[in-house]
Amino acid sequence: MQKVLLVAHCILNISSKVILYNEEEKRAEESLRRRFLQTAISDGVQLLQLPCPEFTLYGANRWGHVSDQFDNPFFRSHCRRQLEPIMQQVEEYLAHPERFEVLGLLGVDGSPSCGVDYTCRGKWYGSFEGRHDLPKALQSAHCVKGHGIMIDEFSHMLQERGLSEQVPLIGLYAKEPEKCLSLCRKDHEGSL
Ligand code: SF4
Incomplete structure (x- = not known):
């Protein structure tokens, strides 16, 4: 039996991430990411990488965003388009339970796009130039x-296909490391 786990793009490729300036946060997340990957690889878990919706829309020099800015029909439809081929792969794995076990999806908590249990919200919009309330806006x-x-779109797509129960969603979160590590530690005998 092969174990298959869907992972947010930057769990395998941190080059896609927005530039982070909080060194402590960055180190904690990177340390957990490595622990998770070492566990997954040593347990023979197969990793299916999701697309990064922000990199594929705004590129490497994008600003950091909050989820309110992405909560619009255009970004949602971009996500759906990118997720459709992934969803078809999930359906195919689930159609062969004698060969594959889909462990779930690992997102990145705190992300405006890939957060599972937590996301980042705030009232961010408009230009920076000539703005007098920028610190207040950033602090929101x-x-x-x-x-x-x-x-959110992935979750809706699972619901539409009646697959929500079969694909649990979990977030990588440095303050709650056991969440992601427990995904690999499910009964994985014979996974290779
Ligand atoms: S959008 Fe998702 S995959 Fe892309 S960098 Fe952010 S958390 Fe990672």
Whole structure:
């Protein structure tokens, strides 16, 4: 039996991430990402990489965003288009339970796109130039319970196909490391 786990793009490729300036946060996330990957590889878990919806829309020099900015029909439809081929792969794996076990999806908590349990919200919009309330606007960003926009769309796509129960969603989150590590530690005998 092969174990298949869907992972957010930057869990395998951190080059896609927006540039982060909080060194402590960056180190904690990177340390957990490595622990997770070492566990997954040593347990023979197969990793199916999702697309990065932000890199494929805004590129490497994008600003950091909050999920409110992506909560619009255009970004949602971009996510759907990118997720459709992934969803077809999930359906095919689930159609062969004698060969494959889909463990779930690992997102990135705090991300406006890929957060599972937590995402980042705030009242961000408009130009920077000539703005007098910029510090206040930046401070309005905060981490809240809820999905990022791509995970929200993924969740809707699972529901539409009646597959929600079969694909649990979990977020990589440095403050709650056991969540992601437990995904690999499910009964994985014979996974190779
Ligand atoms: S959008 Fe998702 S995949 Fe892309 S960098 Fe952010 S968390 Fe990672």
